Amino acid sequence: MRIGYTYSALGDYHSSEIDIVLESDKEVAEGDLVYVRHPKNGEPVLFQVTKVYSHKEARDYEEALIKEGNVIVDEERTTVRAKAYQWGWLDGSALRPLRHPLKPNVPVFKAEPDVIERFTKPSSGWKILLGRDLSSGIDVELDLYYLIRQCCLICGAVGTGKTTTAISMVARAAQADPPVRFLIVDKDGEYKSLRTIFREDVKVIPWYEFFQPDDIRLEDLLAEFGWQKNWWTSKILMKAFDLLKNSGQQLVKKNLAAAVRAVRAEDIGFRRQDADFEGYKRQVLEAVKSSGTIPESTFQAVDPVEQIKRFKIVIMDLSKGSNGWAKKHVVLTQVLTRIFHHALENSDFGCVIVLEEAMYYAPQWTQFSIGDRDIRGRLLSIIKEIATNGGRNGVGLWVVTQRLATVDKTIITQCANNIVSHSLEDIDKRRLQEVVGDQFVELLGSLPQGEAIVKGTALKCRFPILVKVEPELRPTSAATPPIARFRIMEAKQRELKSVVAR
Ligand SMILES: Nc1ncnc2c1ncn2[C@@H]1O[C@H](COP(=O)(O)OP(=O)(O)O)[C@@H](O)[C@H]1O
Numbered sequence: 001m002r003i004g005y006t007y008s009a010l011g012d013y014h015s016s017e018i019d020i021v022l023e024s025d026k027e028v029a030e031g032d033l034v035y036v037r038h039p040k041n042g043e044p045v046l047f048q049v050t051k052v053y054s055h056k057e058a059r060d061y062e063e064a065l066i067k068e069g070n071v072i073v074d075e076e077r078t079t080v081r082a083k084a085y086q087w088g089w090l091d092g093s094a095l096r097p098l099r100h101p102l103k104p105n106v107p108v109f110k111a112e113p114d115v116i117e118r119f120t121k122p123s124s125g126w127k128i129l130l131g132r133d134l135s136s137g138i139d140v141e142l143d144l145y146y147l148i149r150q151c152c153l154i155c156g157a158v159g160t161g162k163t164t165t166a167i168s169m170v171a172r173a174a175q176a177d178p179p180v181r182f183l184i185v186d187k188d189g190e191y192k193s194l195r196t197i198f199r200e201d202v203k204v205i206p207w208y209e210f211f212q213p214d215d216i217r218l219e220d221l222l223a224e225f226g227w228q229k230n231w232w233t234s235k236i237l238m239k240a241f242d243l244l245k246n247s248g249q250q251l252v253k254k255n256l257a258a259a260v261r262a263v264r265a266e267d268i269g270f271r272r273q274d275a276d277f278e279g280y281k282r283q284v285l286e287a288v289k290s291s292g293t294i295p296e297s298t299f300q301a302v303d304p305v306e307q308i309k310r311f312k313i314v315i316m317d318l319s320k321g322s323n324g325w326a327k328k329h330v331v332l333t334q335v336l337t338r339i340f341h342h343a344l345e346n347s348d349f350g351c352v353i354v355l356e357e358a359m360y361y362a363p364q365w366t367q368f369s370i371g372d373r374d375i376r377g378r379l380l381s382i383i384k385e386i387a388t389n390g391g392r393n394g395v396g397l398w399v400v401t402q403r404l405a406t407v408d409k410t411i412i413t414q415c416a417n418n419i420v421s422h423s424l425e426d427i428d429k430r431r432l433q434e435v436v437g438d439q440f441v442e443l444l445g446s447l448p449q450g451e452a453i454v455k456g457t458a459l460k461c462r463f464p465i466l467v468k469v470e471p472e473l474r475p476t477s478a479a480t481p482p483i484a485r486f487r488i489m490e491a492k493q494r495e496l497k498s499v500v501a502r
């Protein structure tokens with residue numbers, strides 16, 4: 001269907017960007033795809049509309065008339081114009097930019113679903129549905145190969161639909177053939193609703209069960225106790241650590257305390273006759289006793305790799321337990337390191353790691369900081385390692401975040417290879433603009449809940465498409481929206497009052 005013709009008020013016609021004047025009964029919307037015929041071979045050359053606006057020549061007296069309340073409706077002088085930028089044309093399956101000039105005033109057509117499909121459908125059979133393209137109604141699908149080979153970023157302000165998008169992508173990928181396996185780092189327990197589809201194929205594990213006490217490093221404890229390396233207490237602890245390692249015993253409170261007691265003054269070069277060596281030892285024993293990092297008694301830590309082999313979806317639940325971020329960071333570092341190293345050595349193992357609320361694990365340190373700096377540094381470096389080298393070793397990374405500015409830059413840049421963006425705050429739009437360019441952000445405008453702009457290697461075309469995400473599943477929190485909670489509270493209070501009255 002022809003919608004109009006190219007037009008230039010200045011008389012210059014470029015092929016990278018076109019201005020269109022619409023015929024009077026035709027319509028087009030931002031994000032729509034249109035095409036002109038290739039001047040040499042007649043193939044459709046696709047353009048995406050970024051702006052649509054009305055145009056009417058201004059006349060001096062009109063302003064004065066409007067002031068008096070008189071509007072001259074002059075359909076003859078009014079046109080609708082649109083701006084669009086070029087995607088290119090398909091040469092076989094390769095997308096090429098049009099290098100030839102376009103003639104002035106060539107016809108512009110609306111792209112029909114079959115044309116759009118040729119440009120956007122992944123050719124692979126291993127793919128997932130994301131949603132529908134709003135202008136043409138066609139399915140928008142993502143190629144799983146690229147969603148794992150390169151990372152994926154799902155972003156948007158609070159309540160725009162990020163978790164719904166992520167959980168639906170997980171649900172579909174875990175039903176693909178072959179199914180993708182997942183480790184989900186779930187800060188608020190939002191992903192438990194995956195059980196409604198996958199039942200016993202989902203395993204929810206509280207984060208502390210992954211904790212490997214033998215991986216505790218002396219530095220972690222010094223950080224926890226707030227001790228400098230050169231203090232006597234630190235030296236005693238260091239020696240006790242060595243003793244424990246050499247004896248092959250597990251690092252738990254009882255064993256470490258025994259090792260501390262076994263440290264002798266001369267072991268650490270303590271010579272001051274009058275000073276109280278035993279006093280220092282008592283301090284160390286106290287610290288060990290009250291430590292939140294060292295486990296009380298021996299136990300078997302859960303191995304994430306074994307769990308991923310046994311269950312399709314493993315949820316590391318961070319919403320349980322009251323310990324602070326420093327320890328959660330230690331455990332997550334252990335889990336990610338174990339998974340990544342196992343994948344490096346074993347070509348029959350892989351999974352996708354989903355990081356919900358990434359700023360808690362990979363913060364841009366100038367913007368946001370929780371936990372301990374050293375520990376956070378180690379966690380960030382394994383996440384960066386996975387973001388850069390995970391994909392080609394079978395470990396994908398999907399990052400979900402509401403704030404781009406607070407997440408480490410390297411990770412955002414890596415993840416921008418595939419990006420599903422819901423509506424964003426202005427500050428984060430600017431951040432995204434640096435990474436994926438103006439056109440993407442221009443299209444972003446302000447989208448309603450559940451709509452997003454998607455761009456990436458997982459789409460056949462490398463251009464942004466507007467998509468209404470088709471939910472497969474809702475996050476757990478969706479089951480009790482705020483209004484339901486207040487209804488329950490109100491009902492309970494009434495009940496209580498009536499009991500008291502009787
Ligand atoms: N794809 C969608 N289609 C329709 N409604 C949606 C969609 N995604 C989200 N919503 C609505 O928005 C609400 C918030 O979604 P959620 O995924 O929890 O947002 P976020 O994780 O960004 O805070 C949901 O409860 C739901 O009502």
Ligand SMILES: [Mg+2]
Nearest residue numbers: 162163164190
């Ligand atoms: Mg959410």
